[in-house]
Amino acid sequence: MKILDILILGSGPAALCLASELAKQNLNIMGISTKSPKDKWENTYGIWASELEELGLESLLSHRWSNTVSFFGNGINEKGNNSTEHRYDYGLINQEAFQNELLKKCKGIEWLNETAKQITEDKNFSEVICFSGLKLKARLVIDASGHKSNFIKRPARDDVAQQAAYGIVGKFSSPPVNKDQFVLMDFRPDHLNKEEKLSSPSFLYAMDLGNDTFFVEETSLASYPALSQDRLKKRLFSRLENKGIQIKEIYHEENCLFPMNLPLPFKKQFVLGFGGAASMVHPASGYMIGSLLRRAPLLAEKLAIYLKEPDQSSIELASKGWEVLWPNELTQRHKLYQYGLQRLMRFDESKLRSFFSSFFKLSTKEWVGFLTNTLPLPKLIYVMSKMFINSPLKIKLGMLNIN
Numbered sequence: 001m002k003i004l005d006i007l008i009l010g011s012g013p014a015a016l017c018l019a020s021e022l023a024k025q026n027l028n029i030m031g032i033s034t035k036s037p038k039d040k041w042e043n044t045y046g047i048w049a050s051e052l053e054e055l056g057l058e059s060l061l062s063h064r065w066s067n068t069v070s071f072f073g074n075g076i077n078e079k080g081n082n083s084t085e086h087r088y089d090y091g092l093i094n095q096e097a098f099q100n101e102l103l104k105k106c107k108g109i110e111w112l113n114e115t116a117k118q119i120t121e122d123k124n125f126s127e128v129i130c131f132s133g134l135k136l137k138a139r140l141v142i143d144a145s146g147h148k149s150n151f152i153k154r155p156a157r158d159d160v161a162q163q164a165a166y167g168i169v170g171k172f173s174s175p176p177v178n179k180d181q182f183v184l185m186d187f188r189p190d191h192l193n194k195e196e197k198l199s200s201p202s203f204l205y206a207m208d209l210g211n212d213t214f215f216v217e218e219t220s221l222a223s224y225p226a227l228s229q230d231r232l233k234k235r236l237f238s239r240l241e242n243k244g245i246q247i248k249e250i251y252h253e254e255n256c257l258f259p260m261n262l263p264l265p266f267k268k269q270f271v272l273g274f275g276g277a278a279s280m281v282h283p284a285s286g287y288m289i290g291s292l293l294r295r296a297p298l299l300a301e302k303l304a305i306y307l308k309e310p311d312q313s314s315i316e317l318a319s320k321g322w323e324v325l326w327p328n329e330l331t332q333r334h335k336l337y338q339y340g341l342q343r344l345m346r347f348d349e350s351k352l353r354s355f356f357s358s359f360f361k362l363s364t365k366e367w368v369g370f371l372t373n374t375l376p377l378p379k380l381i382y383v384m385s386k387m388f389i390n391s392p393l394k395i396k397l398g399m400l401n402i403n
């Protein structure tokens with residue numbers, strides 16, 4: 001049986017982002033996935049427009065909003081309402097165009113419709129055994145099978161926080177958000193009863209999609225245990241009801257659940273990961289698509305160099321890959337984000353509103369850099385310290401875990 005250079009598991013955004021870069025490297029690559037790479041991705045992927053612009057990919061947005069706001073239930077602003085204006089463009093990715101663009105770049109890579117069951121390590125290669133019985137050998141296996149991967153080894157943790165959301169795309173009796181508006185976070189708690197106010201907070205993420213169609217999603221940033229879909233659905237409906245809005249038609253329902261603070265994988269293991277499997281979700285926001293696009297090119301280039309040495313074992317190749325994916329700089333930043341998230345999860349809705357209200361008083365460059373994980377470590381430390389100093393006392397105490 002032929003030994004491939006690389007075998008990729010999965011055909012989601014992570015697998016295709018990396019495969020599209022590896023395809024430039026003249027390697028012998030194959031993919032296997034439970035789903036065909038042409039099967040439409042189901043999630044709705046949002047992103048700050050600048051993240052795509054910097055890569056020349058802004059044409060992949062199906063929608064783009066300049067009117068981007070949040071509501072933290074605080075005072076009236078200069079426009080006479082109580083919104084926080086972000087003054088920064090946000091967009092919705094056209095999944096089909098994004099998927100097709102990546103697939104076009106995956107020239108020469110064949111995907112088999114198979115599901116990996118087990119991966120074993122031999123002297124100079126790894127073997128993937130599929131549920132069908134098919135066995136495939138590769139010098140390096142890259143697991144991009146998502147956050148539920150069984151193959152990537154990481155420290156055990158039984159209290160992993162989950163981001164959960166329930167959303168609908170539909171038509172409503174009156175607009176749930178203003179025309180041409182994108183709402184990043186509406187934390188106003190007017191519709192919540194006393195008991196709900198004391199439990200894990202959630203916010204509305206919403207957008208005007210045009211043609212009287214809106215996407216509204218009740219989102220819990222991170223919670224352990226996760227907020228149930230049922231609870232989020234009830235909260236969304238009571239939020240709408242409180243504004244006197246009825247749902248007229250539902251075109252699409254989104255059920256979202258993924259881990260926010262999966263521990264980083266061990267760097268010494270014979271399988272390399274990418275995407276959800278490699279803990280690449282931003283622990284403070286839950287976003288990942290921008291990171292996939294930014295981090296895939298370097299990893300692909302480096303792997304091609306490492307593979308030129310014929311006697312490198314799978315564990316040597318994978319370990320070098322992990323070093324590229326999670327260098328010290330990114331690992332330290334990840335730790336800071338995780339620290340912040342851990343503190344935020346202890347905040348009740350009033351503290352959380354106060355926290356975000358202070359957060360968005362940072363300069364645009366600072367808060368965007370924080371949310372997209374593009375600030376170098378010293379700058380990130382500076383921004384987090386600035387945020388701490390500018391916060392009200394109750395937030396300072398909360399960040400120090402003194403309640």
Ligand SMILES: Cc1cc2nc3c(=O)[nH]c(=O)nc-3n(C[C@H](O)[C@H](O)[C@H](O)COP(=O)(O)OP(=O)(O)OC[C@H]3O[C@@H](n4cnc5c(N)ncnc54)[C@H](O)[C@@H]3O)c2cc1C
Pocket residue numbers: 009010011012013014015032033034035043044045046047114115116117144145146147254255256257258274275276277281286287288289290
């Ligand atoms: C509902 C939802 C909305 C999200 N919205 C955003 C957003 O707006 N912006 C953002 O940046 N991030 C968002 N995320 C977070 C993150 O970007 C997504 O979870 C993203 O889909 C993860 O990509 P992935 O390729 O790592 O995994 P997945 O998308 O989960 O893809 C995994 C792939 O692996 C295949 N597979 C699984 N097991 C095996 C196996 N054993 N063998 C072979 N193949 C296998 C699957 O069929 C699939 O093709 C969202 C997540 C969810 C769940």
